Amino acid sequence: MILEFIKKDLIMHKRYLLNSVVGILIIMFMFALIYLGIGSIGGNFMSENSIPALVVSYLTWVLAISAFQTAADFIITESIEGTIQTLYQSRFSFLGLVMRRIISGAISDMVLFFMLMFFCSLITGVKLNIDISFLAVVVLISFGAYWGLGLVVGGLALLFKRVSSLSQLLSFAFMGVMVLPIDKINQVAFLPGGAGRYFLNNIVVNHARICQIPIYEWAYLIIPNIIYLALGMIAFKLMLNKAVKNGTIGHF
Numbered sequence: 001m002i003l004e005f006i007k008k009d010l011i012m013h014k015r016y017l018l019n020s021v022v023g024i025l026i027i028m029f030m031f032a033l034i035y036l037g038i039g040s041i042g043g044n045f046m047s048e049n050s051i052p053a054l055v056v057s058y059l060t061w062v063l064a065i066s067a068f069q070t071a072a073d074f075i076i077t078e079s080i081e082g083t084i085q086t087l088y089q090s091r092f093s094f095l096g097l098v099m100r101r102i103i104s105g106a107i108s109d110m111v112l113f114f115m116l117m118f119f120c121s122l123i124t125g126v127k128l129n130i131d132i133s134f135l136a137v138v139v140l141i142s143f144g145a146y147w148g149l150g151l152v153v154g155g156l157a158l159l160f161k162r163v164s165s166l167s168q169l170l171s172f173a174f175m176g177v178m179v180l181p182i183d184k185i186n187q188v189a190f191l192p193g194g195a196g197r198y199f200l201n202n203i204v205v206n207h208a209r210i211c212q213i214p215i216y217e218w219a220y221l222i223i224p225n226i227i228y229l230a231l232g233m234i235a236f237k238l239m240l241n242k243a244v245k246n247g248t249i250g251h252f
Contacts, residue, residue: 001105002100002101002104004106005100005104006104018079022115028123032123035051036055055120059113059116060178060197060200062112062113063139064193068107068170068174069150070150070195071098071102072150072163074098075154075238082174088237095236096152106140109139113134117130129207135203138203138221141221144225145196145229147229151233152231153170155236158239158240159242174192177197178197186215196221
């Protein structure tokens with residue numbers, strides 16, 4: 001099923017190629033504007049590590065929005081197209097289908113993440129430490145908080161239908177987490193994406209290796225993300241049951 005979702009994404013990107021390309025170009029253009037703007041203001045005050053830190057903060061924010069919106073967008077799209085009742089009545093659990101869609105989206109998000117890192121390296125002229133295996137592990141674990149919140153918003157979409165304002169609010173909240181100064185991981189561990197950003201900073205900025213990360217820091221990364229995901233799944237299941245009971249699951 002995950003492969004089927006990936007094939008569907010590829011078909012949609014191919015069918016609407018211009019839209020897909022323009023979307024990526026906009027993300028790149030926004031980073032270029034931020035980088036050039038900060039450079040013109042900061043000038044020589046920008047340290048050697050500030051540019052990689054800027055790249056990490058920006059890309060983590062982009063990744064957060066994309067991963068967070070996957071569940072809600074899937075539910076809203078299926079509701080608009082009138083296929084959500086068919087999916088609910090299939091032999092697969094509806095939550096299981098949503099999780100498979102989320103995982104397929106995560107694969108696309110990671111590919112986009114590494115593409116953007118390479119582009120940012122070209123724009124800034126700074127060689128970034130792109131340890132693909134280490135970065136992939138951290139990014140995948142960091143998805144837990146975004147998925148959990150996305151499931152909550154997806155469940156709310158089943159009940160209240162229009163949740164775009166809430167999605168925008170959370171997008172700005174993610175931005176706030178990405179610009180917070182971080183000295184220790186326990187300061188941000190329970191903020192969505194906070195521990196992930198701390199790890200990415202260590203990898204990209206400080207060139208840390210996987211064997212150099214203390215066990216307690218891994219705990220700060222893994223445990224909060226598992227909690228967010230578990231709570232999101234429970235909340236989604238409760239709201240799904242309520243939507244079915246109210247007979248509003250197929251309405252939008």
